[in-house]
Amino acid sequence: MAGKLPVSPLALPLPALPPVAGVRLAAGEAGIRYQGRTDVLLAEFCPGTTVAGVFTKNLCPGAPVTYCRDILGQGTASGLVVNAGNANVFNGIAGLRAVEATANAAAHTLGVSADQIFLASTGVIGEPLPAHKIVAVLDQLHANLSEDGLAAAARAIMTTDTFPKAATRLAELGGKTVRITGIAKGSGMIAPDMATMLAFLFTDAAIPAPALQAMLAQGVDQTFNCITIDSDTSTSDTVLLFATGRAGNGPTDDPAALADFRRALGEVLHELAMMVVRDGEGAQKFVQITVDGAVTDASARRIGLAIANSPLVKTAIAGEDANWGRIVMAIGKAGEPADRDRLAIAVGGTWMAQAGGVVPGYDEAPVVAHMKGREIKIEVQMGLGQGRATVWTCDLTHGYIDINGSYRS
Amino acid sequence: MAGKLPVSPLALPLPALPPVAGVRLAAGEAGIRYQGRTDVLLAEFCPGTTVAGVFTKNLCPGAPVTYCRDILGQGTASGLVVNAGNANVFNGIAGLRAVEATANAAAHTLGVSADQIFLASTGVIGEPLPAHKIVAVLDQLHANLSEDGLAAAARAIMTTDTFPKAATRLAELGGKTVRITGIAKGSGMIAPDMATMLAFLFTDAAIPAPALQAMLAQGVDQTFNCITIDSDTSTSDTVLLFATGRAGNGPTDDPAALADFRRALGEVLHELAMMVVRDGEGAQKFVQITVDGAVTDASARRIGLAIANSPLVKTAIAGEDANWGRIVMAIGKAGEPADRDRLAIAVGGTWMAQAGGVVPGYDEAPVVAHMKGREIKIEVQMGLGQGRATVWTCDLTHGYIDINGSYRS
Numbered sequence: 098m099a100g101k102l103p104v105s106p107l108a109l110p111l112p113a114l115p116p117v118a119g120v121r122l123a124a125g126e127a128g129i130r131y132q133g134r135t136d137v138l139l140a141e142f143c144p145g146t147t148v149a150g151v152f153t154k155n156l157c158p159g160a161p162v163t164y165c166r167d168i169l170g171q172g173t174a175s176g177l178v179v180n181a182g183n184a185n186v187f188n189g190i191a192g193l194r195a196v197e198a199t200a201n202a203a204a205h206t207l208g209v210s211a212d213q214i215f216l217a218s219t220g221v222i223g224e225p226l227p228a229h230k231i232v233a234v235l236d237q238l239h240a241n242l243s244e245d246g247l248a249a250a251a252r253a254i255m256t257t258d259t260f261p262k263a264a265t266r267l268a269e270l271g272g273k274t275v276r277i278t279g280i281a282k283g284s285g286m287i288a289p290d291m292a293t294m295l296a297f298l299f300t301d302a303a304i305p306a307p308a309l310q311a312m313l314a315q316g317v318d319q320t321f322n323c324i325t326i327d328s329d330t331s332t333s334d335t336v337l338l339f340a341t342g343r344a345g346n347g348p349t350d351d352p353a354a355l356a357d358f359r360r361a362l363g364e365v366l367h368e369l370a371m372m373v374v375r376d377g378e379g380a381q382k383f384v385q386i387t388v389d390g391a392v393t394d395a396s397a398r399r400i401g402l403a404i405a406n407s408p409l410v411k412t413a414i415a416g417e418d419a420n421w422g423r424i425v426m427a428i429g430k431a432g433e434p435a436d437r438d439r440l441a442i443a444v445g446g447t448w449m450a451q452a453g454g455v456v457p458g459y460d461e462a463p464v465v466a467h468m469k470g471r472e473i474k475i476e477v478q479m480g481l482g483q484g485r486a487t488v489w490t491c492d493l494t495h496g497y498i499d500i501n502g503s504y505r506s
Numbered sequence: 507m508a509g510k511l512p513v514s515p516l517a518l519p520l521p522a523l524p525p526v527a528g529v530r531l532a533a534g535e536a537g538i539r540y541q542g543r544t545d546v547l548l549a550e551f552c553p554g555t556t557v558a559g560v561f562t563k564n565l566c567p568g569a570p571v572t573y574c575r576d577i578l579g580q581g582t583a584s585g586l587v588v589n590a591g592n593a594n595v596f597n598g599i600a601g602l603r604a605v606e607a608t609a610n611a612a613a614h615t616l617g618v619s620a621d622q623i624f625l626a627s628t629g630v631i632g633e634p635l636p637a638h639k640i641v642a643v644l645d646q647l648h649a650n651l652s653e654d655g656l657a658a659a660a661r662a663i664m665t666t667d668t669f670p671k672a673a674t675r676l677a678e679l680g681g682k683t684v685r686i687t688g689i690a691k692g693s694g695m696i697a698p699d700m701a702t703m704l705a706f707l708f709t710d711a712a713i714p715a716p717a718l719q720a721m722l723a724q725g726v727d728q729t730f731n732c733i734t735i736d737s738d739t740s741t742s743d744t745v746l747l748f749a750t751g752r753a754g755n756g757p758t759d760d761p762a763a764l765a766d767f768r769r770a771l772g773e774v775l776h777e778l779a780m781m782v783v784r785d786g787e788g789a790q791k792f793v794q795i796t797v798d799g800a801v802t803d804a805s806a807r808r809i810g811l812a813i814a815n816s817p818l819v820k821t822a823i824a825g826e827d828a829n830w831g832r833i834v835m836a837i838g839k840a841g842e843p844a845d846r847d848r849l850a851i852a853v854g855g856t857w858m859a860q861a862g863g864v865v866p867g868y869d870e871a872p873v874v875a876h877m878k879g880r881e882i883k884i885e886v887q888m889g890l891g892q893g894r895a896t897v898w899t900c901d902l903t904h905g906y907i908d909i910n911g912s913y914r915s
Binding site (some may be wrong): 155156157158184186187188189190191192221222223224225327332408409412413415416418420421422423425426428429430431432433434435437438440450452453454455493494495497498501502 | 564565566567593595596597598599600601630631632633634736741817818821822824825827829830831832834835837838839840841842843844846847849859861862863864902903904906907910911
């Protein structure tokens with residue numbers, strides 16, 4: 098885009114990010130696309146680190162996604178290289194070679210085998226990734242590795258993001274206190290499955306890879322898979338969770354023992370996903386949509402996403418117009434069981450429509466006031482069953498057009 | 507919206523519209539929402555007129571849609587009342603009563619039974635329709651009925667449309683020359699199934715209702731169901747086709763005898779559908795997307811619509827950026843069989859990407875020139891089978907946000 102974007106009015110501050118034992122990071126300037134800012138991240142994990150990953154369901158994924166899927170089965174990781182500015186997608190054989198060159202060089206630098214190096218790239222599609230620019234800065238990154246590199250890492254992976262995103266929690270596990278910290282980037286091309294973006298989570302807990310994978314998949318399903326900016330699904334979506342084991346808990350895959358860890362992991366994922374929505378391209382309002390009374394939870398989610406993805410609903414919110422007629426339209430087009438005459442819709446806690454029509458004596462004043470705020474709450478009661486889901490999105494504004502009408506220029 | 511919208515730069519002129527024997531029309535000012543323009547249409551059909559209809563698949567349809575579906579089975583029609591400015595959707599019992607009041611009054615005016623009166627309403631959702639305002643002008647409309655009322659009818663049904671839409675064709679049927687004329691409105695909330703809008707077609711041919719219905723359904727599937735403005739599906743979509751039989755051909759349902767009529771009907775539907783795209787809210791560019799080599803025709807259409815509905819593709823087109831990476835992304839998210847390494851993409855006839863990467867020696871100059879034009883052509887070759895489809899859409903611009911961020915104000 099032309100010029101620097103203003104910081105989202107919905108931005109949250111970067112939290113304090115204490116080290117995660119067993120993880121060292123460094124950010125550097127490879128000059129792949131951006132000038133005068135960091136654009137590459139190297140992370141090193143201590144021996145014995147386990148890994149879990151969830152990737153885009155887009156059928157035209159980038160070379161790094163294909164590569165990570167291939168090596169994930171081993172369940173262990175020694176390093177991670179991420180670059181911003183070029184997604185290395187749809188580059189054919191050249192894309193594959195760029196992945197291999199980066200992995201081999203990083204493996205050499207860290208003194209491990211190449212299949213222990215995870216990779217992610219984000220940025221423009223269809224332009225060859227100059228891997229040599231990444232390779233050229235690896236030694237310097239290696240020299241700069243630090244347990245205090247998390248905040249710098251969160252900044253190095255940004256593309257159209259207007260603020261860095263990170264979240265951290267503590268959990269009790271096997272008598273020890275463990276830490277989970279995540280960083281994420283993403284502000285457009287965001288939709289299930291799964292929300293587009295890169296997110297990397299680090300914990301000092303000792304957890305076997307299969308248990309880690311199950312918890313990550315479940316957590317992502319309830320968070321990143323419930324947000325949408327523009328219904329577009331990136332070719333590069335990647336969430337990786339690395340567990341170094343340095344906290345000293347005995348490794349366990351017992352679901353009961355992992356309950357508090359699962360809670361903390363879910364909270365970190367949720368917080369990161371909400372930050373991605375808050376940085377939605379052009380976003381001026383943060384929107385939470387809860388659908389209740391659908392025939393199933395899955396049906397409720399599809400209805401919620403139909404509302405969240407409707408350009409007419411999103412532009413109405415941008416215009417501060419509580420246009421519940423468009424919400425009715427979006428519910429109807431979701432293709433899920435719906436009965437017009439049982440529907441009820443509330444905005445900001447005020448029920449506007451019920452039983453197939455406007456609520457008798459409906460007073461628009463509190464709704465008008467709510468629509469002027471930054472945080473919009475929409476509730477839908479389907480009146481059919483027990484299915485329930487909450488999804489999150491942002492409004493659709495001139496800013497989105499500005500950013501995406503000239504991204505490459 | 508605030509103020510009058512500028513006419514779409516993609517607008518086409520209204521063609522000459524000779525009378526259709528057996529059809530008389532009148533437009534008037536009911537003042538339902540708009541002031542100083544016509545907003546209500548009355549049409550009268552001669553005895554023996556048959557009718558076919560296709561309606562929105564939105565599960566929260568408006569009261570007029572439910573009503574028309576109920577009476578369509580009889581296969582005959584005597585009149586049609588359409589209003590613009592209020593869609594009579596989600597008004598519960600009041601919506602039903604407004605429909606009944608209008609139908610009863612129009613039936614009284616025309617001297618027919620109420621179940622011979624077809625109705626359609628378009629405009630805002632969720633506000634009670636003041637049927638009495640329509641009823642109040644029926645006598646005047648009746649007095650003004652004229653075979654020359656087609657152009658005025660096309661104007662009376664407009665909402666956010668910036669130009670009136672009509673098309674006409676002649677066909678040979680049973681040794682006679684018959685005419686088919688259609689009028690349409692629609693410029694937003696347009697997506698299959700079926701494209702949102704109202705369209706009314708009139709012919710002097712004699713065709714039994716079942717044959718008429720089959721031809722209309724097939725024609726709509728290849729035209730209105732292949733266009734999209736914003737992926738939103740209206741609650742009011744209605745296409746009605748009235749056949750008066752005044753041409754004097756012997757009624758037939760023989761497919762061979764109806765071949766030329768079917769061709770002409772298809773052309774009228776196609777022309778109307780293209781006009782709706784050309785009046786897409788905020789549209790600056792008309793976009794044709796052809797997908798070939800998919801596993802089936804249906805798969806090709808879903809891929810085409812995924813591209814056509816992608817906000818990132820549409821904003822790139824608005825920015826005159828031939829960003830084929832976003833087209834790859836949209837193909838990948840369609841959920842249809844796709845092989846990244848067999849894909850090829852052309853814009854304006856220039857193949858930019860093939861075999862999983864950019865075309866060697868690709869020269870961007872002709873593509874850049876093509877993107878600056880009003881008519882954009884995108885071709886996708888999937889390389890998997892014989893499935894083929896063409897869909898049409900427009901770009902996504904600031905104009906769309908302007909129009910939809912303040913529609914009710």
